[in-house]
Structures are given as structure tokens and as C-alpha cells.
Amino acid sequence: MKLNVTVRETLPPLAWLLELDGAPERHRLFCGSSVILSEGAFFEGAWPGALAAMDFAEKPEAFGSGGVRTEAGWTIVPPSHTLESLFTCRDGTKLFISNALPFLLAHRGDGLDPTFLDYHRVFFDILGGLAHSPIRFPSRRCTEIRGYYYENLAIGADLAVTVAPKPRAPGFAAFADYRAYLAAVVEAVLDNAADPLRPNPYRPLATISQGYDSPACAALAREAGCREAVTHGTARRAFGVVDSDSGVEIAKALDMAVTVIDRGAYLERQGLVAPEAEFLCHGLEGTDVNYLAFEPKMRHCVLFTGCHGDTMWDKHKVPSDVIKRGDLDGGSLGEYRRRLDFIHLPLPYVGALRHHDVVAISNAPEMAPWSIGGDYDRPIPRRILEEAGVPRDAFGQAKKATSISFFGFLPGMHERLTGSSRRALEAFAVEWRPRFGARLRLRRNQAIAILVDWVRVAEKRLHPARRLGLEPRLDKALHILDTQNLDTPEAVRALHWSMGEMIKRYTIAEAAPDPALVPARPLKSEVLAPLLGAVQLFGAMLP
The missing domain is CATH 3.40.50 (Rossmann fold)
Structure with a gap:
């Protein structure tokens, strides 16, 4: 089954949001123009593998994010580092997933909760390691948004999200x-x-x-x-x-x-x-x-x-x-x-x-x-x-x-x-x-x-603690x-201002006139694969 995709030139080229609503035929992807699309898969970034294979979910290293449809549902892949995460939230029967928090908030007409005073503390948690993933925080309309880092996510037919560890790099002896x-x-x-x-x-x-x-x-x-x-x-x-x-x-x-x-x-x-x-x-x-x-x-x-x-x-x-x-x-x-x-x-x-x-x-x-x-x-x-x-x-x-x-x-x-x-x-x-x-x-x-x-x-200047051990x-x-x-008046004010500014930009990008919902565009290789196979076979028959 083909994934329903809306590609918007007005969005940041590498931004994406996946909206899951029960049956697979209602699953929708909204994304920028540089997100790579294939039959039932999408990715922004690069990984150590062939682009046409779209096998990023099978690699320990991925520099970007995306998802691939499976028989059980979806495998969602965050970057193989903790500098960025994927954000999820639920709204009734729908599950939203995005690589950009302001995109997620803008898409739902949402924003940061002005009464929550610990956003910086929560966002800083990941510095302590993967034990802190997912981070959890509220928005104005949602009691809990989750930010998932590093490990892949498995999403079943019931839209339950479970952590599915990435393949591991080999050990290094020398x-x-x-x-x-x-x-x-x-x-x-x-x-x-x-x-x-x-x-x-x-x-x-x-x-x-x-x-x-x-x-x-x-x-x-x-x-x-x-x-x-x-x-x-x-x-x-x-x-x-x-x-x-x-x-x-x-x-x-x-x-x-x-x-x-x-x-x-x-x-x-x-x-x-x-x-x-x-x-x-x-x-x-x-x-x-x-x-x-x-x-x-x-x-x-x-x-x-x-x-x-x-x-x-x-x-x-x-x-x-x-x-x-x-x-x-x-x-x-x-x-x-x-x-x-x-x-x-x-x-x-x-x-x-x-x-x-x-x-x-x-x-x-x-x-x-x-x-x-x-x-x-x-x-x-x-x-x-x-x-x-x-x-x-x-x-x-x-x-x-x-x-x-x-x-x-x-x-x-x-x-x-x-x-x-x-x-x-x-x-x-x-x-x-x-x-x-x-x-x-x-x-x-x-x-x-x-x-x-x-x-x-x-x-730093006098070293008293160092002298005393x-x-x-x-x-x-x-x-x-x-x-x-971490959440001081200046920091909290700057966060709410900047997030509001980014939500405004995504809202304008989504509201701009753009093509209607379209099916996923296959990679050129998927169209050319049969012809290339025939050429290779003919070449192998030559003396």
C-alpha cells in the first residue's frame, strides 16, 4: 500500500511529520522537498548503505531520521546521536510523530504550556544518557509529548510505541x-x-x-x-x-x-x-x-x-x-x-x-x-x-x-x-x-x-577547591x-519567544497554497531497476 504524502516546498526541506490514524490507508506524511521517498519508506539525511535500498533501519549509524512501513506497522528511525530526537504525541485515535517539535505543535494548533517552568531542565536530561529517553513534557493542548533519542521505534497496528534497539556497531579491540x-x-x-x-x-x-x-x-x-x-x-x-x-x-x-x-x-x-x-x-x-x-x-x-x-x-x-x-x-x-x-x-x-x-x-x-x-x-x-x-x-x-x-x-x-x-x-x-x-x-x-x-x-582563577582536594x-x-x-527568567522568556516564532513559521508554511495530497514518488532506481537488470544480464553474456 502506497503512503499518502504531501510534499510542501514551503516547509524546511528536511522537516517531516507522520500522522497515523488507525487503518494504514489513512496514514499521512507531510514533508519538505528533500525528504527521500520510496514505496512505504521515507528518510531525511544519509546512512552507510545504498540509497535505493532504503535500508537505514538495519544500520547502526544513521545521520538523519525517517520511517519504513512493516507488516506489523512502522519502524521509525531517529539519528544515531543524541543531538536531535523524534517527538510524538497522541490526540484521540491519532498518533503524531515529527523530527521537529515546532512542526508538531504548529500542525496541531498547539504551543508550549506557559505554566510549565521546567522545559530547560527536561531538555537537558538527555545529557545524562539514554536512560533519560524518552523525555516527557506538556504542551498547551497535550498532557504529554515525548522526545525519543537514538534507538529505533516500533509502532504496531494499535499505534503503541515501543523502543526497538538499533543494530550495534562491532566491538573494537585495537x-x-x-x-x-x-x-x-x-x-x-x-x-x-x-x-x-x-x-x-x-x-x-x-x-x-x-x-x-x-x-x-x-x-x-x-x-x-x-x-x-x-x-x-x-x-x-x-x-x-x-x-x-x-x-x-x-x-x-x-x-x-x-x-x-x-x-x-x-x-x-x-x-x-x-x-x-x-x-x-x-x-x-x-x-x-x-x-x-x-x-x-x-x-x-x-x-x-x-x-x-x-x-x-x-x-x-x-x-x-x-x-x-x-x-x-x-x-x-x-x-x-x-x-x-x-x-x-x-x-x-x-x-x-x-x-x-x-x-x-x-x-x-x-x-x-x-x-x-x-x-x-x-x-x-x-x-x-x-x-x-x-x-x-x-x-x-x-x-x-x-x-x-x-x-x-x-x-x-x-x-x-x-x-x-x-x-x-x-x-x-x-x-x-x-x-x-x-x-x-x-x-x-x-x-x-x-x-x-x-x-x-x-x-578557575584561584583554585581553592583544587588545593584542598x-x-x-x-x-x-x-x-x-x-x-x-536552568529555567531562569531570561532563559524561559527566550524559549517561549523562540518556540512561538518557529511555530508561526511552520503554520505559515503549512497554510501556503500547495499541491493536494499525492502518493509517494518512487526513487528513480525503482522505475529503472528492470531495465538496469536487463542491461547487466546482457553484459554478462558478452565474451
């Missing part, structure tokens, strides 16, 4: 095993992404900093044919000091063309309308807004980043089998990615459930020549880079950051919004009036958050206080 697996995934994903059957084939593009992770990812991408990179000239200011973070020297050593773009360059662009809303609506503080500066280079690309390298490749990390994250990097790229139409490949997530193996490799005797000691020591990316010809002193010398901090007060870390976003947020603030009890709670959260920031500044206990206490007090 560096050669792990490196070979990373390289094979990169090559296969790029082949899939560049398949000419796609309406818009994707080219590879690497990010490069002066750290460990993105340069190592760029080196592996270079082996598979990536020739282009982007970098920021400077890192985030710390205590008034601007640090260089340009990856130009590394790119030259890898024989890659590189474009240097200032992390705040988007502030100077004309015509952007509230661009920060795309990032802030994820409830993860919008820290990836610096990627806006790269926008002219990123359309229709496979973007290689080092997200999760801080955890996966740090030899000192306690290994985890549930993908615990150490930072927010990459977690607010989803709406930007769907609109701009690029595939995000955060390479350290490949084989991430084999973290025990990777940490063991990092600490193995074979890696000793690439271990430099100290807290900032990552033998795996160092070996990848040095064997690729990058000089040892060109990378991994000091920990830096290029993400944007909208909240908090740390000296030199305030970043301003674009003019259109600032004006829109100020106008929203005039109308946004939480109840008195809610305002008190948010102010309390803010006071605790400020105290935590001051303690961190004092520890109390640093681990202090870090744990500050982390608990941090995660329990």
Missing part, C-alpha cells in the same frame, strides 16, 4: 579496528549522500578548530574525498582575552581549501529575521548560533563536526554505555539544519555505544607515543592527525570554545542578539506575564545560577545545582 570502522562509515555515508538519485546531492564540508576533535574528523573526511573546510578565526573570549582558534594551518597540512569566518559575522548580515529563534527553540540555550556565520557555505553539504569528542576521545573519561554527553555542542542545530538542508555528521558519535572499547584503546600501550599527558590528552585524534601529516604543535594545545553564550554573566562571554531578534524579544517580554508564584521561582533559580557562576569563576565534589555539587536551576 586502534586499527576503530579507525577502520570510522573510515568505512564516512566513505559509505558520503556515497549515499552524493547519490545522483537525490533531488539535491550533498557534498562534504569539514569544520576545523585548533583542538583535537574537529581536526581529526576533517582528516578522516579528507581521506573520503572532502576538500573543503570552514573555521572560525577566534575562540570565545575568556576574561577579556581573545584567543586564536583558526584551523588554517591544519587545513593546509591536510591539503584542504579553508574559509575563515568570524564567529559573530552573522551579526553584520542584512535581511536576517530573528535568526537566533532557530537555535533557542531547542531549549539548550542556543549555543550553536555561531554556525549562522557559516551559512553561505553549508547548503546541501554533509557537515563533519567533532561534537561528543570531548567525551568519546578523552582518555580520562569514565566509559559509559548510555552516551552521556559532556556539553551542549551540536544540540541546537536541528531547525537550522532542516531549513538550510544539510546533513550533520558528528563523527565521534559513530560507534558511541562502544565507549568502553574506545577508552581502553586510548589507554592501551600501543597509543603511548600519541599520549602527551595532562588533562587535555586525546591519543586517538592525535594519532589520526599526526599520521595524516599534521604537525604535533598545530593542534590540541589548549581547550577552547567557539559556541555562543546568551545566558550567564562570566566576564567576556556575553554575546548580543541580532537587532531583529532583540526587538522581537523585547516586544514579547512586554506581553509575557508569568504568575507571581512562577516569577518568584524563576528569580530563585536565577539567584542560584548566579551563585554557581561566581563559584566557578573563583575556582575537593574539586571533584565541588564539580558534582555545582552540576546538580546547575541542572536544577
Whole structure:
């Protein structure tokens, strides 16, 4: 049975929403123009397999999301990382599933619940690992929306949703095993992404900093044919000091063309309308807004980043089998990615459930020549880079950051919004009036958050806890206080404003005149398969 599909050019090209209502003939997919459609299957993104096979549900690694109809119902596939999730909610007999929360809310005429004061805390839960999936939170019309991460979902005829674990990557006994697996995934994903059957084939593009992770990812991408990179000239200011973070020297050593773009360059662009809303609506503080500066280079690309390298490749990390994250990097790229139409490949997530193996490799005797000691020591990316010809002193010398901090007060870390976003947020603030009890709670959260920031500044400058041997206990206490007090007045106001802005955009996109409901368009390969088979058979008969 063919899937009923509405393709809207007005939607972000990689956005989709599946509406299930009892009988399969009433199942409907609404999606953007770059979602790949086949008989009973759809996918946005790429995976290490043949595009025409649409076998993404059978792979451990998938960079994007989609679904395939089965005899029992549906298998729904989230990305093989925890930077994005799939959202579900029920409305009577209907089940809605989407890769974009504002799309789901707009489709149902819904919005965030203004009385719920823990959205940031809930969205941050996934940093603690897959044990927190699905996350659960209310909307204005729905008592529970669920956000599912990483593992596949099985949906039966009764529309019950159950977790169906993805196939697992093989174990890694040595560096050669792990490196070979990373390289094979990169090559296969790029082949899939560049398949000419796609309406818009994707080219590879690497990010490069002066750290460990993105340069190592760029080196592996270079082996598979990536020739282009982007970098920021400077890192985030710390205590008034601007640090260089340009990856130009590394790119030259890898024989890659590189474009240097200032992390705040988007502030100077004309015509952007509230661009920060795309990032802030994820409830993860919008820290990836610096990627806006790269926008002219990123359309229709496979973007290689080092997200999760801080955890996966740090030899000192306690290994985890549930993908615990150490930072927010990459977690607010989803709406930007769907609109701009690029595939995000955060390479350290490949084989991430084999973290025990990777940490063991990092600490193995074979890696000793690439271990430099100290807290900032990552033998795996160092070996990848040095064997690729990058000089040892060109990378991994000091920990830096290029993400944007909208909240908090740390000296030199305030970043301003674009003019259109600032004006829109100020106008929203005039109308946004939480109840008195809610305002008190948010102010309390803010006071605790400020105290935590001051303690961190004092520890970073004076190291009192380190001198007393109390640093681990202090870090744990500050982390608990941090995660329990994320929802401050500024953060909550920005989230409700940005989500409202994104819901408005999706509502306009769905209301625009567009073709009526149409059946799924098969891939060209499905039409040409019989002819190609005949040609191959004829070729085999030739002497």
C-alpha cells in the first residue's frame, strides 16, 4: 500500500511529520522537498548503505531520521546521536510523530504550556544518557509529548510505541579496528549522500578548530574525498582575552581549501529575521548560533563536526554505555539544519555505544607515543592527525570554545542578539506575564545560577577547591545545582519567544497554497531497476 504524502516546498526541506490514524490507508506524511521517498519508506539525511535500498533501519549509524512501513506497522528511525530526537504525541485515535517539535505543535494548533517552568531542565536530561529517553513534557493542548533519542521505534497496528534497539556497531579491540570502522562509515555515508538519485546531492564540508576533535574528523573526511573546510578565526573570549582558534594551518597540512569566518559575522548580515529563534527553540540555550556565520557555505553539504569528542576521545573519561554527553555542542542545530538542508555528521558519535572499547584503546600501550599527558590528552585524534601529516604543535594545545553564550554573566562571554531578534524579544517580554508564584521561582533559580557562576569563576582563577582536594565534589555539587536551576527568567522568556516564532513559521508554511495530497514518488532506481537488470544480464553474456 502506497503512503499518502504531501510534499510542501514551503516547509524546511528536511522537516517531516507522520500522522497515523488507525487503518494504514489513512496514514499521512507531510514533508519538505528533500525528504527521500520510496514505496512505504521515507528518510531525511544519509546512512552507510545504498540509497535505493532504503535500508537505514538495519544500520547502526544513521545521520538523519525517517520511517519504513512493516507488516506489523512502522519502524521509525531517529539519528544515531543524541543531538536531535523524534517527538510524538497522541490526540484521540491519532498518533503524531515529527523530527521537529515546532512542526508538531504548529500542525496541531498547539504551543508550549506557559505554566510549565521546567522545559530547560527536561531538555537537558538527555545529557545524562539514554536512560533519560524518552523525555516527557506538556504542551498547551497535550498532557504529554515525548522526545525519543537514538534507538529505533516500533509502532504496531494499535499505534503503541515501543523502543526497538538499533543494530550495534562491532566491538573494537585495537586502534586499527576503530579507525577502520570510522573510515568505512564516512566513505559509505558520503556515497549515499552524493547519490545522483537525490533531488539535491550533498557534498562534504569539514569544520576545523585548533583542538583535537574537529581536526581529526576533517582528516578522516579528507581521506573520503572532502576538500573543503570552514573555521572560525577566534575562540570565545575568556576574561577579556581573545584567543586564536583558526584551523588554517591544519587545513593546509591536510591539503584542504579553508574559509575563515568570524564567529559573530552573522551579526553584520542584512535581511536576517530573528535568526537566533532557530537555535533557542531547542531549549539548550542556543549555543550553536555561531554556525549562522557559516551559512553561505553549508547548503546541501554533509557537515563533519567533532561534537561528543570531548567525551568519546578523552582518555580520562569514565566509559559509559548510555552516551552521556559532556556539553551542549551540536544540540541546537536541528531547525537550522532542516531549513538550510544539510546533513550533520558528528563523527565521534559513530560507534558511541562502544565507549568502553574506545577508552581502553586510548589507554592501551600501543597509543603511548600519541599520549602527551595532562588533562587535555586525546591519543586517538592525535594519532589520526599526526599520521595524516599534521604537525604535533598545530593542534590540541589548549581547550577552547567557539559556541555562543546568551545566558550567564562570566566576564567576556556575553554575546548580543541580532537587532531583529532583540526587538522581537523585547516586544514579547512586554506581553509575557508569568504568575507571581512562577516569577518568584524563576528569580530563585536565577539567584542560584548566579551563585554557581561566581563559584566557578573563583575556582578557575584561584583554585581553592583544587588545593584542598575537593574539586571533584565541588564539580558534582555545582552540576546538580546547575541542572536544577536552568529555567531562569531570561532563559524561559527566550524559549517561549523562540518556540512561538518557529511555530508561526511552520503554520505559515503549512497554510501556503500547495499541491493536494499525492502518493509517494518512487526513487528513480525503482522505475529503472528492470531495465538496469536487463542491461547487466546482457553484459554478462558478452565474451
